[in-house]
Amino acid sequence: MQAQPIPKAKPQDATQKVADALALAIHEHRLAPSTKLGEDEIGEIYNVSRTVVRAALQSLAHVQLVEIQRNKGAFVASPTPREAREVFEARALLEPRTARSAASRATPRDIEILKDHIAQEHLALDAGDNGRALNLSGRFHIEIARIADQDTISQFIETLIARSSLVIALYWRRESALCESHAHHALVQSIADGDEQNAEELMHSHLVDLNSALDLRDRPVQAQNLRELLQTRDQ
Amino acid sequence: MQAQPIPKAKPQDATQKVADALALAIHEHRLAPSTKLGEDEIGEIYNVSRTVVRAALQSLAHVQLVEIQRNKGAFVASPTPREAREVFEARALLEPRTARSAASRATPRDIEILKDHIAQEHLALDAGDNGRALNLSGRFHIEIARIADQDTISQFIETLIARSSLVIALYWRRESALCESHAHHALVQSIADGDEQNAEELMHSHLVDLNSALDLRDRPVQAQNLRELLQTRDQ
DNA sequence: TGCGGCTTAATTGTATACAATCTAGAATTC
DNA sequence: GAATTCTAGATTGTATACAATTAAGCCGCA
Structure with a gap:
């Protein structure tokens, strides 16, 4: 009786889904530039392991939607x-x-x-x-x-x-x-x-x-948590 | 006395090193198009885990030097x-x-x-x-x-x-x-x-x-092991 | 009060373990 | 003998565990 039991948990790539979701959030300006993207945090939200989150983040880094700093983590990119x-x-x-x-x-x-x-x-x-x-x-x-x-x-x-x-x-x-x-x-x-x-x-x-319509005057990176801004000398 | 003890095992990203090595091999035509790039195999060569190999392969896939087929693995790309x-x-x-x-x-x-x-x-x-x-x-x-x-x-x-x-x-x-x-x-x-x-x-x-200097006439993908070629119907 | 070093917690980097899928070969059937 | 199904091995996808690095808080001291 169960021709197609359940919509199936993972019909396609989990990594792609996470990457798409994050990209959409960035495109729609729900995630502001410089926002920290913690691996555990994202993993909990989408119920996947850090493995797939990392893959998704690296994928987004390749198109420069996020910036990955070694040992520091991933952040929504903030173009100069x-x-x-x-x-x-x-x-x-x-x-x-x-x-x-x-x-x-x-x-x-x-x-x-x-x-x-x-x-x-x-x-x-x-x-x-x-x-x-x-x-x-x-x-x-x-x-x-x-x-x-x-x-x-x-x-x-x-x-x-x-x-x-x-x-x-x-x-x-x-x-x-x-x-x-x-x-x-x-x-x-x-x-x-x-x-x-x-x-x-x-x-x-x-x-x-x-x-x-752009105002490209240099403006200090407006991190969401101002900490970086305060303790950053140059750049 | 040991100002700089040893060149340091991993001064930088292992993933990047593997990706660079593979890219160089492809650029120098040591790895032909369609060559299978097994994760374990590469991992043993460079003495790293599959984790970093996978990251390197995905990185190369992003610039289309390799093609990743889900559940099949990574292959050196073979442009049409x-x-x-x-x-x-x-x-x-x-x-x-x-x-x-x-x-x-x-x-x-x-x-x-x-x-x-x-x-x-x-x-x-x-x-x-x-x-x-x-x-x-x-x-x-x-x-x-x-x-x-x-x-x-x-x-x-x-x-x-x-x-x-x-x-x-x-x-x-x-x-x-x-x-x-x-x-x-x-x-x-x-x-x-x-x-x-x-x-x-x-x-x-x-x-x-x-x-x-290119001859772009369609030629059937010359996989290194002809198997695919033989059992592939279209495209 | 403000600065500096130390200790501890949190986060990332890498390796390993387990589950799912595919590939190849052998046995079976026609 | 050829084709097909089944089973065993190998490979990839994902999760977890451990190691390394960084960030935060605390204490001491000037």
């Missing part, structure tokens, strides 16, 4: 102004060409997906869930990279967008994030039209616009 | 023709601009380092150590990225060059690798001269040239 600048420079280098490629390849189904993303983003904003809106906004860019059908570059873009989330958490100065919606909408339109040139230019100006 | 093409497309996108930037920033010391790289490469070639020569050739590109002083993009380039080594192992068709030397030499000259335009163009044509 310089790193922040570099992330957006790299995006400006990669994404416009990706948008162009997407415009040349997008299927009606792809356009649908993009529009759905925007709709969900609006929903999240209306619900006051800024974290979720920000995450969706990032995934919009990832979706475009996917459509462009260049896995290698897509991966790079994915990590850049992940890091962008941290940059925004630290250096965003504009109040409203709504401004993006217009840019995204126009971008979808040009991709739907197959207007490569326009898509490339819109993506470029969109990124310039995003960048201009 | 498509992946190979993408790797070089990405390099063509990133490296010319990086070379330009390097030309605008290089110090005399940097030039010295680059020339030293070329010299060492020649030495390795004369010694018949093609693996080492190839590795040095790759590190030459990494050095240029370092000079460009863009850490984020440099990291991307580093992984691309690592993967290039695998691509070359699988798809290289030209006999001599010497052709590169001229290109590298001219590149250094333009960087030393601060000729940004020239550096960018030289890097571009160099990559085009490299790409033209």
Whole structure:
């Protein structure tokens, strides 16, 4: 009678699940930069051993969402102004060409997906869930990279967008994030039209616009527990 | 009397050492694509536990030097023709601009380092150590990225060059690798001269040239033990 | 009161042990 | 003789145990 007894405890990789959960929390700004990520603590939360937590943390360290200091532990990464600048420079280098490629390849189904993303983003904003809106906004860019059908570059873009989330958490100065919606909408339109040139230019100006909303002045690392800040001399 | 008693058994991360050793072996083509990398086996070689071997393998998997199949184990990655093409497309996108930037920033010391790289490469070639020569050739590109002083993009380039080594192992068709030397030499000259335009163009044509030396026709994965090949139906 | 060294607790790094899964070979059947 | 199922060995996934390092608190002392 028990065709499928129970949804199964571990259908897939436990490590991946923990890593995804942590990444989501970071993307949605529930975990602030410099937050300490203790192995035992996380292990208890997700009911897994330190072994898998460590693997997840190392995985996140590879995309620079967390920083691991030997014998000290893992912390949510806290990009310096310089790193922040570099992330957006790299995006400006990669994404416009990706948008162009997407415009040349997008299927009606792809356009649908993009529009759905925007709709969900609006929903999240209306619900006051800024974290979720920000995450969706990032995934919009990832979706475009996917459509462009260049896995290698897509991966790079994915990590850049992940890091962008941290940059925004630290250096965003504009109040409203709504401004993006217009840019995204126009971008979808040009991709739907197959207007490569326009898509490339819109993506470029969109990124310039995003960048201009950052205040990259050097600010002392605002650790959640101020201890480090107080006992750190240089850096 | 024992100011520094002994070189110290583990001055740094054991995981990193294992990962570096494996990466070097792959870069120098001592480990062919699709080679099985058993955890116990590697652990015995380097006298470390599976824990650190696993961490090293996962680290290498992140840069796609190895591929991990769940419950199956780790294998030296074997890029498909498509992946190979993408790797070089990405390099063509990133490296010319990086070379330009390097030309605008290089110090005399940097030039010295680059020339030293070329010299060492020649030495390795004369010694018949093609693996080492190839590795040095790759590190030459990494050095240029370092000079460009863009850490984020440099990291991307580093992984691309690592993967290039695998691509070359699988798809290289030209006999001599010497052709590169001229290109590298001219590149250094333009960087030393601060000729940004020239550096960018030289890097571009160099990559085009490299790409033209590949034969990306689909070839069935030549696993070292043919078993997989025989019992695999599709892909 | 403030600084410095020492002791202890907590946390991470590594190794080992156990459980789950896969691979290979042998026995069995057609 | 070929194919298939079953069993035994080997390999990976995860958890736990121990070692090493770091962080915190306490005491003493100037």
